Amino acid sequence: TQLLEQSPQFLSIQEGENxxxxxxxxxxxxxxxxxxxxxxxxxxxxxxxxxxxxxxKLKRLTFQFGDARKDSSLHITAAQPGDTGLYxxxxxxxxxxxxYGKLTFGQGTILTVHx
Amino acid sequence: xxxxxxxxxxxxxxxxxxxxxxxxxxxxxxxxxxYRQQPGQSLTLIATANQGxxxxxxxxxxxxxxxxxxxxxxxxxxTVSNMxxxxxxxxxxxxxxxxxxxxxxxxxxxTFGSGTRLTVV
Numbered sequence: 001t002q003l004l005e006q007s008p009q010f011l012s013i014q015e016g017e018n019x020x021x022x023x024x025x026x027x028x029x030x031x032x033x034x035x036x037x038x039x040x041x042x043x044x045x046x047x048x049x050x051x052x053x054x055x056x057k058l059k060r061l062t063f064q065f066g067d068a069r070k071d072s073s074l075h076i077t078a079a080q081p082g083d084t085g086l087y088x089x090x091x092x093x094x095x096x097x098x099x100y101g102k103l104t105f106g107q108g109t110i111l112t113v114h115x
Numbered sequence: 116x117x118x119x120x121x122x123x124x125x126x127x128x129x130x131x132x133x134x135x136x137x138x139x140x141x142x143x144x145x146x147x148x149x150y151r152q153q154p155g156q157s158l159t160l161i162a163t164a165n166q167g168x169x170x171x172x173x174x175x176x177x178x179x180x181x182x183x184x185x186x187x188x189x190x191x192x193x194t195v196s197n198m199x200x201x202x203x204x205x206x207x208x209x210x211x212x213x214x215x216x217x218x219x220x221x222x223x224x225x226t227f228g229s230g231t232r233l234t235v236v
Contacts (some may be wrong), residue, residue: 006157031222039154040124042227045116048214050222078182084165088157101146101211101223102161109159 003027006089006106014114016078021087021109024071029091032065032072033103037086046074079113086110117142117210120124121228134165135194136231138208143188146223147183151204152230158207164191198235205230220233 005024013019023032031050035043042101047056049065049072056063060083072089089106118141128134138147146165150158161181162172170183184192208228215221216217 003121032223034228040229040232041208042119042229044123044227045225048222048224086155090225102148102160103158103209103225105157105159109156110155 004089004091004104006100006109008109009107010110010112012112012114013079016082017113019076019079019111020072021111023073023089023091023106025091025104026070027114028069029104030069031092032069033090033092033110034063034072034074035090037088037089037092043088046100067072076111081087081113081115084113117144117212117226119208119210119226119228121208121231123231124229125232126234128233130199130235132198133194133196134198134233135192136206136208138191138193138228140189140210143222144210144212145188147185147191148209148211149191149193149225150184150207150209152207153204161193161206195233198233200235203233203235205232206216206229 008099013114031048033048034046037043048065052067052069054065060077064073090103122137122138131208148163149161152158153219160173162170163175164170164185165182165186166188207230209225211223211225
């Protein structure tokens with residue numbers, strides 16, 4: 001069974017601080033995705049990374065995919081109260097095998113940014 | 116990306132009854148998934164519902180409890196049968212569409228419905 005270990009589970013910070021969320025696995029994924037979810041809504045895709053070592057930036061958010069495609073990180077610079085939410089990483093398997101197309105989710109990180 | 120309409124958004128049901136959740140997609144998709152989620156926690160995959168084949172269930176989930184229909188490429192239903200309070204949760208559908216990126220490579224893009232919050236009393 002593939003597992004994605006996501007940490008930390010909870011993060012409570014002040015506006016303006018920086019933070020990093022990590023996802024680690026012993027398995028290789030063909031792609032890794034980060035989602036943000038607000039109460040009463042489904043997860044919304046933030047980014048997909050597919051190449052080992054890939055770095056993507058989305059305004060104040062920086063996503064990195066590990067060289068071996070087993071781990072990823074999400075870094076938020078100068079967090080704002082609007083960043084508050086549940087952040088989820090999810091890995092997808094490549095072609096072949098019964099897990100093709102399925103997502104393996106990390107445990108989630110509940111981020112609270114206080115004004 | 117696909118747009119999903121999921122209904123109902125929430126319901127309160129009596130134990131022993133059944134609830135059918137519907138997902139309508141605005142485009143044809145082969146892969147569709149059903150998840151369960153406790154508030155503030157991660158998603159647990161219930162089953163994969165690909166059109167043209169029987170739904171495949173993950174460990175701990177069985178067809179008698181969670182029957183799924185997938186009559187065409189834009190629609191699916193999940194039924195939660197003979198409900199008990201332990202079934203209280205958020206249920207979400209999701210679809211996967213292949214997205215071609217640069218240099219001919221690609222990956223699946225996933226879209227989620229807004230979820231159905233089920234409370235069993």
